[in-house]
Amino acid sequence: MTIESFSIEYDANNKDNVFSRGDSIRGRVVLELPKETKFQFLVIKAKGKASVKWTEHYGPRLHITYYSKEKYFSIEKQLLDDASGSKLIPAGRHVFPFTFEIPILELPSSFKGKHGKIIYRLEARAGRSMRLDRKAREEFFILFNEDLSTPDLMKPQFICSEKKLFSSGNVTLNVQTKQMGYLQGDKIEVHTEILNNSNKPITPKYVLYEKQTFYTKLKRKVYTKDIIKEKGQAVGARSQLNDTRVLSIPHLLPPTLLSCPILKLEYKLKVVLDVSLIGNVEAKLPIIVMRESKMLEEQNQHESLFG
DSSP: OOEEEEEEEOOOSSSOBBBTTTTTEEEEEEEEEEEEEEOOOOOOOEEEEEEEEEHHHHHTTEEEEEEEEEEEEEEEEOOSSSSSSSSOOOSSSEEEEEEEEEEEEEOOOOOOOSSSSEEEEEEEEHHHHHHHHEEEEEEBBBBBOSSOOOOOGGEEEEEEEEEOOOSSSSEEEEEEOOOSEEEEOOOOEEEEEEEEEESSOOOOEEEEEEEEEOOSSSEEEEEEEEEEEEEOBBBOEEEEEEEEEEEEOTTTTTOOOOOOTTTTEEEEEEEEEEETEEEEEEEEEEEEEEEHHHHHHHHHHHHHHHH
16 A cells, blocks of 8 residues: 555635635645655546435336436646656655635535435545555535525515314414514514314414425425424314414524525425314415524625615
8 A cells, every 4th residue: 555644624714614606715635655656646626516316116126216416516626746747756744735716606505405415525536557546535515695685585474274174163274474584593483373163172283394305307306304393372162362482493404495406495384283083274384594694794794884
């Protein structure tokens, strides 16, 4: 073995160690050799892509794998300064610095989901004659600020759901939130009005859940997961309840992701009334989760310009 270690290091861009389009990534490839070695090439590549993949089973013998990918960029740099591309490198520790400019494109945020991912990484390869290439990989994280600055995000939203209970009357559920868009760590005030004209008490359930959607040319796959689930106050038979429930969005919840054509991450608020015999009465509202630090930066910039 003529290579002791081969690794990639890069400098953090900020306290969150995330990058945006147009940023520079500065780092180094570190190579340690026990003896003098000739290399045919030493390259570093920055790349970004999205991919989705899952397998479905149709009976005991038929299995179909669905796959799709999006390539965003691939930039390669040669680290050996010899004109021929090859170089004799002495024993010891060697550091090869590099810098990449992240392309100014609409790059979706880094994300790893149930059946797909959006990943950005650095890949280094060292090539020697008559030997397998030595490789090193290191992920870096991109946070794209989705274009969520529409006035509708700050407007109240309301939904009404009603179900008839045969001869005993109706159950009506009205749900309202102050707005659609929230920052990571914000609190969602959920205002509900429940009209229970049935003969049994009803207990509402409040759920904030994520919806991951994966797309291929042939099929779509949806995965959901509850983030918050709480029980509300019971509503007696033939009675009415007006209630406010507060749900706290986790600080580390990934922001809404809508800019990738093959993978989306959305959030929904759902209020459910379990009505015996006839099923549930449900009301759903979309919730847009935005990056906390970015919104605070924009707010501070606005205040400095106009304050």
